Amino acid sequence: MNVKLKEINPYTRQVTIAVPWEDLESAFEAHMRRFTKKVRMPGFRKGKVPRKVVVQNFGMELEAEFAQDSIEMHYSEALQEHKIVPVNQAKIEDLQFSRGTSLSFIATVEVEPQVKLPKYNRKMKVKKNIYIPDDADVDAYIEEVRQQFAELKTVEEGSGDGHLLLVDMQEMDTSGVPIIGKKVEDRYIKVGDGVFGGDNLSRLTDLKVGDTAMLETETTKEGGLTKYKLTVKNVQEEIFPEMDEEFIKKLDNEATDETSFRENVLKRIQERLDRDAEGQLNEAIIDYFLQSTDLEPPPSMVDNYIENSIEQAKSNNGETFDEDKYRNEARPSVVRSIKWYLIRKALVNGEELSVSDEEINEHIEKILESAEDEKGKIRRYYKKSSNKERLRDDLLDRSLFETLKEYAKISEVIISTSDLRKQRELSTEGA
Template sequence: MKSAVETLNPTRVRLTVEVPFEELKDSLDAAYSKINQQVTVPGFRKGKIPARLIDQRFGRGAVLEEAVNDALPKLYQSAVEEGELNVLGQPEVDITELKDNELLAFTAEVDVRPEIEIPDYSGIEVEVEAAEVSDADVDEAVEQLRERFASTTAVERAAAEGDVVKVDLEARIDGEVLEDGVAQGVDYTIGSGELLDGIDEAVTGLEAGGSATFTSELKGGSGAGREAEVAVTVQTVSARELPELDDEFAQLASEFDTLEELREDSRKRLADQKKQEQATQAQEKVLDALLELIEVPVPEKLLADEIESRKHNLVNHQLGQLGLDLESYLKMQDKSEEEFDAELKEQAEKGIRTQFVLDELVSKEKLNVSQEELTEHLMRRAQSSGMSPDQFAQAVVEGGQVPVLVGEVARGKALATVVEAVTVKDTAGEVVDLSDEDAEEAEEGAEAEQAPAAEAADEAGKTES
């Protein structure tokens, strides 16, 4: 077999392959054997029909077609390996010549990973928010905890902001009650903004048994995104009572004996949280700065597949679970379809570029993934998916997705390597030391940027092995 590689552009090549006919012998034998099992000729047992008779009865062309279909994948893979190509996706194959007992020639156009030159990135400098915890931050955290331990008492007065009302709701569009537009006994805290726009004004001032109507745009269900007339009836009005901020509250709400101990624990938790947020912000900014330094051409087919994958995931999973369609979502976001498509393309392109760059860094830095690192990552992914680690691991193995997880961990380590090499300062001008942070945050940051690009590219990359 002879093969040659022609570069069509930085992300696409054309393979030209010529195969002497004798190299098709195994595939021809397999073709005759397959046809033998599928056809019947009087006077011959199934599987015992001579090859010459198959040619006479069913045509040599049918045999050649079956043989070529059997041989092409293996011949293509051999040409890929010979050309040392890093291919993406399925090739477009065109048989250019087929001479019986002489020659098979074909071309295969396929996308390839672009060659990327990683520059010196040690000069990158980014600024992040300072990880400072103020007394006001601690006050807010303690107040949120206090809110969780609030009690309610039924009152015989008009509802006011902060009260909890139990209400019945009925939504109508064009005078017709929606099938999913009726709800009874819904608890709502006035001023929380957790239900429909306009409900605060409607129920404020109503006593138990009082009713009102208001107009609001529905956020979900069959009428999502449409204006509806909503009737609301108040069943009960309850006042919320907050516990006193004292040592007794600290003992009720925590394992601490004093309010001061509770406040100090809150300060420590906030400091840890802000440190994590600072690390995440640093990774995002470092990644953006790194991508600006590198020219990364993106294969058109891979980009199109990635855009479609993201759109499908949004429409059929995320919005579907909320009872929304794309039109309603765009209306809520105040975006045109053109703006949405442009944003989706930008996000998809960045995801693919991120994966290509981090994969190149993995190769350049010779980064490996240990079993312990893979297990830790699997545990985090299982937790975020709502599955048990055993269930998630089984799904990953059965779906052949282990290489995907390995890639996610490796890319996270690659991004962590870059973050450690650059300068990160906070808004106060102080250098931020992220050395105590492990690769977990970087791993999740890299994964967020390139997912679901990872899924599309890894699916496409199955032809690499």
């Protein structure tokens, strides 16, 4: 077998294969014997049709079958010989074969391109956010927790700021006529919260069960208004628990009083912000490589990823959607994901990183130590090899980013959560 390999572009290979007849003859004869045994013709018993008659009547079919089988076998041999790992189905062209002559064809296939990494061990510069929380974050957390444990009390004398209304909301047209199909039943709204404040606050005040009210909300950038008719079905107020010793112990066994509770909350907030910062740093490192690496993913990898996502979405949701729109919208993020997959693979190989089975088992044991009531569930989960491999991938990611951070020149940016709140307020006002 003669094989010629041509690089069309970084991810496309053209494989020209030629096999002389002397290397095919014995296989062809064996194929012909099998083929003849299946032939049925009038005047002959099955499998007893003379060879010459078979060739005269089925010669083209016989050669086509043999050529197809031979293509698959010799194509696989060529891939192994030249260490080619295709990422798509090969396109077969210029097939030439007839009994007594050589077999030749051209296979065009896509492969993972070779990744030329930047000199990241000297030139990688990234920024890391350092978040500083404050008492306002603790207050917000405590308020959220108190709301979660709040009890609801029915209000008889009429609604006020902060009360909860159970309502039916009917959208109205400009002339005040209800729009069919635009009614939402049994919705809870909070008086004074968001669109239910401002000019609507007075409209939602002093309402009782059975009362109606007209509500206006701005629904377009041009300032267009949508009108709703609200029918009140219940009025309630939230009774929040006091931050006494009993409630604090319910939330945090380690806290002895409100001061120590607040300290513990602040510590947990800081830990969460630190995790967020590490995740953002990892993304900054990924961005560095994406921007610094000249790499185009094979189109077939992108297309296959998108098509698999569509099939999975259809299988999970059972709903139809605009598949062409999804393909167009998903493509940029899919290209990014596959490009990082190829870069990550090159980095892992270059740094000679790996995760052993022993390391995986040790990590699972650590998880079990901190999960008293879930041990059986966790063991069952990691009995599946796919879940173990997913864990191996996560640990490999952790090892990779730890290694890359050692190379990186990291400049820290101090950000207070109070500044973040101000930014959110400004963006909300400008929206």
